[in-house]
Amino acid sequence: MPVDMAIIDIIITQLRKITPPGTAITPQSSIMGDLGLDSLTVMNFVMWLEDEFDVSVPMDRMVGIQTVTDLAETLQSLGVKVPE
DSSP: OOOOHHHHHHHHHHHHHHSOTTOOOOTTOBTTTTSOOOHHHHHHHHHHHHHHHTOOOOHHHHTTOOBHHHHHHHHHHTTOOOOO
């Protein structure tokens, strides 16, 4: 199933708030590598997403999340839908 671009857009919009101004963020961006976020910041960001989408991301699923798209796919697989 293709990833919902609306989920990616929300993730990117929120990442822009916690990365330095001018940081290029794409669906392929590595959250910790390209964006330079540390693990604590990433965990806080994921907790925000969990609250926003009323979902819980299991820790074993967190290990496989490297990129913005990976995160969006994980959220989508947990049933997250963005109202149109």
